[in-house]
Amino acid sequence: MNPLKQKFLIIKLSSIGDIVHALPFLRTLRANYPHAHIAWVIEESFQDLIKCNPDLNEVIPVRTKYWRKNLNIKSWNEICQTNKLLKGRCFDWTFDLQGLIKTGFIARMTGAPNRAGFHRGNCREKINTWFNNHHSKYLSANSHIVDRCLSQLSVLGEFQPQTEFSLPIRVEDERTSEVFMTKNSKLTEKPIAGINPGAGFPTKLWSVERYAQLGDKLTEELGFSILLTWGPGEEELVRNIAASMKQKSWTAPATTIAESIGLYKKLALFIGSDSGPFHICWALGIPTVSVWGPTDPNRNGAYSKNHKSVFQKLNCSFCWKRRCPLGTTECMDKVTVQNMFDAAKTLVSEDVKVLTSPKHSVH
Known part of the structure; x- marks a missing residue:
């Protein structure tokens, strides 16, 4: 087939x-x-993550989560419209990068x-293999x-991998962070460390108290300003x-995903767990320190060098469970504030420009 006419579809929902x-x-x-x-x-x-990506000709949004929760005429019509659109594109290849039954469909x-x-x-989901022929x-x-x-x-x-992580956004999405920084000029007087306590499921959460203690240490000993970021349902x-x-901290405004990318670009350091903001930050090249328990950083962690994964390996670590079968949060609780601070201090000495006063020097 003439490669000039090839049509490819990536499926990653x-x-x-x-x-x-x-x-x-x-x-x-x-x-x-x-x-x-x-x-x-x-x-x-x-x-928002891909709609400005220059490597794409087309973004096809779907609402599979809505469809599954709302089985009605409206959902059925949307499914039929999506089916018609996909067939009408006459793709030569599809690439299912998720491996689920729904992506196989x-x-x-x-x-x-x-x-x-x-x-x-x-x-x-093993049944996924039935839907694909390569x-x-x-x-x-x-x-x-x-x-x-x-x-x-x-x-x-056989191709040479291009391990680049492009997350371009529109100028108007950048503006949200610019306005916030202008209104909070004191925040920008020092390097900014972002702390995001959220995660996709409960077993990946580290305690609020420890994040607070870590924020204080980053401020007092390394000279950072602390910006607390959050997503839906995480403001509390x-x-x-x-x-x-x-110590004083600043709380980020509510943002879309695209606006949050603009905000995270302002950071000198990111602290969090295995979460969406963590992945955005390391992809942007922001040095990150992350706490791990039920998920494996070797499999799901940062694909970059300026990152520290912090965990305490237990017999049950990396179980991939949304709720601990043992009824504990031991794998996350074993990671101390000092563990995270030591990782941040090491990373700062390697990758982050901090204040040059003796009080905030890194040894």
């Missing part, structure tokens, strides 16, 4: 971290097929003759998700951190 992990796949595909039509089907609520909906997916052993080779259980996504390119040939967490801190 959610969440923030998973979409970030798939960006090098897109960059590599575009680098090797500069004239192809490349589209990406994505959950509507996450399209989407691949089949396209009618594409070539549908690539993961090896059965790398699929989150599969990548098996990668070990602890292989990074970025590498798993890139492995699907093997169905097209940052309020509690701010109330528990002895």
Whole structure:
């Protein structure tokens, strides 16, 4: 087939971290097929992450989460419209980078003759392999998700991976952070450390009290200003951190995903757990310190050097459970404030410009 006419569809619906992990796949595909039509089907609520990406010709937002919770005429009509749109694009290849039953259905909906997916052993839902007719080779259980996504390119040939994480946003989305920084000029007088206490499920949460203690130490000993960031449903967490801190902190405004990217660009350091903001920050090149328990940083962590993963390995670590089967939060509780601070201090000495006064020097 003439590569100038090839049409590719990437299927990666959610969440923030998973979409970030798939960006090098897109960059590599575009680098090797500069004239192809490349589209990406994505959950509507996450399209901010890719809608300005220059490597894409088309973003196709869907509402699978809404459809599953609202089985009615409106949902059915949307599904039929999506099915018609996907078939009408006449894609030559689909690449299912999620490995779920629902993403397998989407691949089949396209009618594409070539549908690539993961090896059965790398699929989150094994039935996914039934929907695809090309599969990548098996990668070990602890292989990074970025590498798993890139492995699907093997169905097209051998390519040099382009491990770039592009998160461009519109000028108007940048403006939100500019206005906030202007209104809070004291915040910008020192390097800014962002603390985000949120996470996708309860077992990945570190305690509010420890985040507050860590924020104080970063302020007192390393000379940072502390910016508390939050997403939907997390505002109370940052309020509690701010109330528990002895030192002054600032709380970020409510933002869209695109606006949050603009805000995170202002940071000199990010502190958090395995969460969407963490993945955005390391992809932007922001030095990060993250706390881990139920998920494995070797598989899901930062795909960069200026990052410190902090965890205490237990027999039950990296269980991938949303709720602890043992009824505890021991894997997260074992990580102390000092553990996180030591990691931040090491990272600061390597990657972050801090205040040059003797009080804030790093030894």
